[in-house]
Structure formats: structure tokens, C-alpha cells
Amino acid sequence: MKKKADQKWLEVLDFLQYELPKRHKNLYFQMNESNYLKKIQSLRNELNRLEPPMITAEIAKIVASIGDAHTSIDIPVYYLCPLEFYWFSDGICVINTAKTDEILRYKRITHIDGVEIETVIAIMSTMISHENHSYRKAMLPKYLPAIEYLYGLKLARSVNGFTLTYENESGEGGDWFVPSCPLSQYQSQLNENRAAFPADKLPLFRKNPDRYYWMEFLKKSRTLYFKYNICKEMSEESVQSFGERLLDAVRENKLEKLVIDMRNNTGGNSTLLDPFIDALSKCDQINQQGRLFVIIGRDTFSSALLNVFSLKNKTNALLVGEPTGGKPNCYGEVLRVKLEQSGLRISYSTKYYHLIEDDHMLSLNPDVQREESIQDYIGLSDPCMEYILLSS
Structure with a gap:
């Protein structure tokens, strides 16, 4: 059994050493090739004495050291602690628990097994493929339940x-x-104890998470809210048709403001929104400073970031929210491979996107920064929409 297990890990390390440098657009764009190969060899030497969770952690650390958020490895997990976390402006807090752990709901975490949370963040970040602090804030809470x-x-x-x-x-x-x-x-333990917020009281961005795109007219403020959750077509209506219908609503309702919320959009096909952006840029009624807003955040990534850049460059939109998880100049156009013996899936970049001159800019920053606190979450508030609706 041990020989078989060793072969499984050797397959992964062989791929990282010999195949990934050939397949990636530019694997050594940030790190030193010699250091990368030393990390792989060091793990080869330690395989026989490490437990499987330690081996997979070291493999993830090697892949994360590449410094490309689109190049990652899916490490399977078999056990989880039934909790959901979120990194708010005031720290990492628990937002959902199993019934037996209700005491933890909405509490800020300061230590895990006696280790200070700042140390947990620093060490855990080494196994998360990321290019900036925003994407780390998006991803790290999702890793924390993985014991x-x-x-x-x-x-x-x-x-x-x-x-x-x-x-x-x-x-x-x-x-x-x-x-x-x-x-x-x-999931069943979490679902049994999920807080039942009244649907009509939820902030808009927390509604309809399963719909790729949707809109709602806010009559009191004469604002049209457009939530774009993923750059992907819905079977019942194409993105282009939806965009045309949205712009018709803009013209017919004499809107004061249009809000395009992309804070939770992790990407897909960026070209789907291009016709809408082009048409919006020519819509003088709403394409004005103080009337057109785009909400961005830590989950705005990949193709969604490309769409935000187009909106920034082609329209008069004001960006509100948090710095994006996606890096403006980045590697992408992802391909994936499943390794035969281990079953592990590795994603890697095949193209470089050069959007701006400053290659050192790690995120696209908002014009107006707003971040959610735990009290905002509990109180069903949205600092981004509050700013937009009060602005004149």
C-alpha cells in the first residue's frame, strides 16, 4: 500500500516538475526556477515520513508559490468542521454553524487551537494561489473549515x-x-441551522445567488439595480437579450441611477457583456458621472475584471466597494488536467493579459472604498448601496 501511495504523490511531483513548465504560459514569471525545483525535490525526499494531509499541504504550497491565482491545484477534503467564515472589516467571523455550535455565530475568531489568527492567516496563505490581499480575503475563509x-x-x-x-x-x-x-x-448540518433572514429585508447583493444575472427597479430612488453574478449564459435569456431589455428599462423609466453589481462575479466569458457595455457607453441618459455606478470587490476576478475595466474605460461609471481579487495584468485562459493515479486536478494559465502599463498594480481599486463589517451583515446593511443611494 505504501508503494502505491508513494507513486500517487510522485505522479503529482513529476507533473509539477516536468509538465507544468511546458504547459504554463510563463511559469517562472515571478519565482526562481532553481528554488521551485528545490521545493519539489525537498518534498520528494520527505514523502515517506509525511502523513497525507502534510503532503497535500506541501504540494499546494509549491503551486501557490508560482504566484498566479489562475494556476492552482484542487486538494480533496474528506472532513470539515461545520462552520462558515467571512473576513469582515473587523476580522474573521463565523456566519453559520451547526446547531451544536450556535454559540460561535457572529463571533470574531482570535485563535485556532491556541494559534493566533494572524499566524493562521500567514501560514494558510502559503497554500492559497493568490496575487493580492483581496483575493486572499476571498479565499482564506473558505479554507478554514477544512480540518x-x-x-x-x-x-x-x-x-x-x-x-x-x-x-x-x-x-x-x-x-x-x-x-x-x-x-x-x-452542508446538511449547516443548512439545518442557517439563519432565516426575511427575503424582503435582505440587501440586494445577498438575494438570488443562484441566478447568473437579474435586475430590480428601486422605485423610491428611481434606481435600476443589475446584479451580474457570473459571466455565463442562462438558458431562459441570453446576456445580450437581458442587456437590451435592461437598457430599454433605463430609457422608459427615466432613471436617476444605474448600479451594476459585480462584487461576487468570479468570471467566465468576458465577451458576453461586451455588447451591453458598448450600448451603455452610447446611452447619454445614464452614462453620466453620479448616475452610473459599478460595485466591485474581493471576488471580482478573471473575466469579470475584464468587464469592469471596459466599464471604467468606456463609460463614466464610478467604482464603489473593495479592491478586486483579480490583478489587472495577469495570466489566465485556464486549462485543466486530471492526473490519472492521484485524481488531483491542476489548473494552469495559457495566456497573459496586459491591461495597464503599471504591472505592479495588484488590484483594480475602487474610486470609493466601502467594506462590510460584521454589524452590517447582522443588520442586513450594504455600505456600497447606502453610499450610492445617498450620493448626489
């Missing part, structure tokens, strides 16, 4: 669960042990 990742990085004492040190807004708190559960039970 095998934490154990592999020596941040958790066991794969059976972890102890969280938490505090409320007043600084009062304690320690709470959260047992892990099989992957198959993770």
Missing part, C-alpha cells in the same frame, strides 16, 4: 476537530471545540 488543511499545516492538533477562541463585539468570549464531520454531512 485536513489545518492539520497538514500544523495549525490544528488533530483532524477530529479544533478549538476556536472567540470574542463578541465587547471583547467577551471563550473557547469552543468544534468536531469535524464527513464531507457528506457538512
